[in-house]
Structure formats: structure tokens, C-alpha cells
Amino acid sequence: xxxxxxxxxxxxxxxxxxxxxxxxxxxxxxxxxxxxxxxxxxxxxxxxxxxxxxxxxxxxxxxxxxxxxxxxxxxxxxxxxxxxxxxxxxxxxxxxxxxxxxxxx
Numbered sequence: 001x002x003x004x005x006x007x008x009x010x011x012x013x014x015x016x017x018x019x020x021x022x023x024x025x026x027x028x029x030x031x032x033x034x035x036x037x038x039x040x041x042x043x044x045x046x047x048x049x050x051x052x053x054x055x056x057x058x059x060x061x062x063x064x065x066x067x068x069x070x071x072x073x074x075x076x077x078x079x080x081x082x083x084x085x086x087x088x089x090x091x092x093x094x095x096x097x098x099x100x101x102x103x104x105x
Contacts, residue, residue, distance in 0.1 A: 003022065005067075007027070008026030014026050014044055026041075052081060061086050065093045
């Protein structure tokens with residue numbers, strides 16, 4: 001199983017994802033955040049990149065998770081990329097900011 005944590009940031013949530021015999025990948029646009037994540041989670045594979053251009057082959061991920069990161073991306077482009085990298089029947093689990101947060105900005 002392959003899981004992509006899209007917008008993993010400092011990796012705070014990355015260790016919650018288990019891939020059995022597979023791999024958990026973290027992708028974030030911030031090198032500084034990825035550097036911190038690498039210190040905390042050296043067993044994870046971390047890459048710098050954007051959700052609008054995910055650097056994985058078509059149908060290469062069983063699941064994509066994203067914790068409050070999609071709202072900082074071009075959502076239609078990111079969703080097309082997520083769809084592209086997910087295997088048929090793959091899972092997307094995403095959380096967004098709560099409604100009041102979005103209205104105040």
C-alpha cells in the first residue's frame with residue numbers, strides 16, 4: 001500500500017498513517033517544513049513539490065490524505081492530480097478549516 005500525505009508540512013500527522021508493508025510519502029512545497037519533518041520522521045519518504053503537479057506516476061497511490069492543505073492550493077488542479085495518482089477505487093481523505101475560520105479571512 002502506498003499513501004501520500006499531501007501538504008504534510010512538518011509531518012505532525014504523517015506518523016498516524018500506516019501502510020502495512022507499503023510506504024507513506026510526504027509531499028510539501030516548503031523545504032523548511034520538510035527538513036523539520038525529516039528530523040522527526042526519518043523513516044518517511046519526503047518530497048518537495050506542489051499538489052497541482054504531484055511527482056508520482058498515474059495510479060501509483062492507494063490513498064491520498066490531506067489535512068487542511070487543499071485550501072492553499074488551486075483546488076481543481078490539485079483534485080485532478082489526486083485523481084490521476086490514485087489507483088482505481090483509491091481513497092481520498094481530506095480535512096479543511098472549519099467554516100468560521102474561512103469566513104473570517
